[in-house]
Amino acid sequence: MLHDKNLNFQINKLLEGHGIKFREREIECAINIFNLNSYTGTTTHTSLVQKDSLLTHYINSQSNVSDAVSYLIASVQNTLVPVENFDWIEKDNNRLLIWLLNRLSAQYNRLIIPYAVNNLYKTFLYNIDGITITIDDKILFLQNCLSFWNINKLPDREIQWIDQTNSSQLEWTWQYLAKHSLQINCFNYTYNDQSKYESILACLDNLSYGTPESKELILLKMKKTWSQKKFRDSGKAKKPYHLPLTKETQSQLEQLALLKNMRKSEVLKIIIQKEFDALKLK
Template sequence: MDNQDTRNIKNYIDNLSVFELIRIWLEILRYQNLQIQQNLQIQQNLQNSPIQLIQQPNNIDHFKVIIKEWAVTTKISLNDLQSMAYLNALEDYHFDFLESGNERQISYFYKWSLNLSPISTYTILPDIFTNDLYIKSIVGFNSLFFQNTPNQINKKIQLLYDFKNNWNQLLLNKKDILWLDKNDEIQIEWAYKYIKKIIYAGFIYFNPLDSTNPYTYVINEIDALGLVSPEKKQLFLDKMRRSWSQKKFRDEGKTKKPYHLPLTKEANKQLEFLSQILNKSTSQVLESIIRDKYQEYNDQKTGKNLY
């Protein structure tokens, strides 16, 4: 490799995106892993290995330095380096529809990709990116390999098209989460604990992704259920909504101050009769009668009593 080739490779690496750098990194790791597996001596004593294992980057600039040093040491050609950056992978612009700050969308895309269940290639990310779900999701999708599929690129383009339709349908179907009030801290805390409990019992099919926002966490897990079984998702939501309604009813009952009204035997008998007919408790029947009579004698327009 002459000086001009070296300069061209370094300039090329300087202009690579994060995703292109990671794809080259993954190919280097995959290649080194194969070398190690093929050499028993290296397997037994990695410290004496003649293979120079690639190091972990501290930041993007350091990442580029590492790739440059590897390229110069191995004397790889520019064409081969470019092939490593896009081996069975989509170019970055295909993922422009993903919003890095939209935690719900990124979480759904990540779990949707996992649900495709093809073969996944070597995907150990550099440590500096392991907590970045946006990067992890895109790299993970591009690392998928589909058997009996001669054109991996076209397959992935079609899958992204399918995901966009799936995501848009999810956004249109608002009834699944409309009953959750993101500003109701009591409800969201209850929903968060409810889903956590269900997950620990093994009833949700994905390992939950940690979120600093309990509301987002709840929505993400509800979304994920539909990826496995829309029918089971609806059954789960029906049960969850009923549980919340029952909790509200119990909590409202605890805040009511009990009053014991002296009633004649005949009045008690009539009250019990109304309770059975109306399918309400005796307290609810009394409250309903009092409320109706109060409104009858109350000026609703002015808010003042008529008498």
């Protein structure tokens, strides 16, 4: 169950004597089961109190309320995975939750619907609850995710080069992932630097679905490209410079480079440095 406020929901008056009480997760599930979102125009942003009222009114409007309550209870119990199956998921580990939402979206071709304000744990529960597969299949999905996450999550040493306080690096990395089709695009969760950093890490964790060799190659290339960009931006990179030399001077320079077994640019650098030092001594 979601850790919502202890509200005195109207629907629970109808459930008295059945040994069950509904909270936020059960009410959301019931709204989906009866497709009340379509009928009433409610969304994930509609207040829980209003949804409770709509659900209670719907059940009370049925010709046989007792049968409707029994169907409601059975449907919810056959839809919701017991909460202990989510115990391994850290509720504030957004990196893990983004990764999980992406796996859910990819495996079941589901459009992820955000739930609550930047609450990824509730968003994950809301979306897995809304998939029309058996509870056993949902539990198997969660078990497979747990196993894969423990084995394939990128170790810290492979992501230390990413500075979560460096806005320009985070933006560059996010765009690099997009350019190479490596972004997680199941939903947008990059509203500030912290969320962008978490999304980047989730994308990199997702590389583990390829071969280890391809993952290592991608990471190596990305780090190398970033290092090159940093070097260029620092102003230390050598820029090409054209000198209009006569043919004779050009020929002499080439012969000097050949005799010294050096590049022409290195020969010029030595000559210029020598003349510069001589002038400083005068």
